[in-house]
Amino acid sequence: MTENNNYNHLKEKIIHVDRVFDGKVIQVDHDTVELPNGEQSxxxxVYHNGAVCLIAVHEDIMYFVRQYRIAPDEFLLEIPAGKIEKGDFPEASAKRELEEEIGAAADRLELIHEFYVSPGFSNEFVYLYEAKDIKMQTQKLDDDEFLDVAKIPLQNLRQILSDGSVRDSKTIIAIQYVIEKYNL
Structure with a gap:
């Protein structure tokens, strides 16, 4: 079976844009669109410059950070991550976040996957890298960044997925990748 790759019949057309918020990290528009059936909605x-996240495995330990996230009002266990600064390339942002959050440097990064976080209302696009040949150094947190480094043995990754310790989608994706890669 071959699939027709022309999906233009599903496309919405932006008729009017109303910028309702223009912040440092996000912009928010309230748009009027024309639907495929000619009706308006x-x-x-939410527009976001994108983010990076990292799989950091060193000596049979996977590195995570635990930090408070105000939007869900929870302390979340996550892989190291951060936003891409305007004008920055994803790989440069990933190297910076690796050093800032867990105090590590990698000889190289391998792009594992790219994905949208919540495409129903946001264009935020995330680049998932695997840090290769990690060397532990000194953590360099930003002034407004407060987190703990969590070191979890690879053999415990299935457990933290099944017991609900991880509720962050990028971290779930990363753990599943590591479980598959290391045949855990």
């Missing part, structure tokens, strides 16, 4: 869209 409203869309709330």
């Amino acid at each position: 409203k869309r709330e869209i």
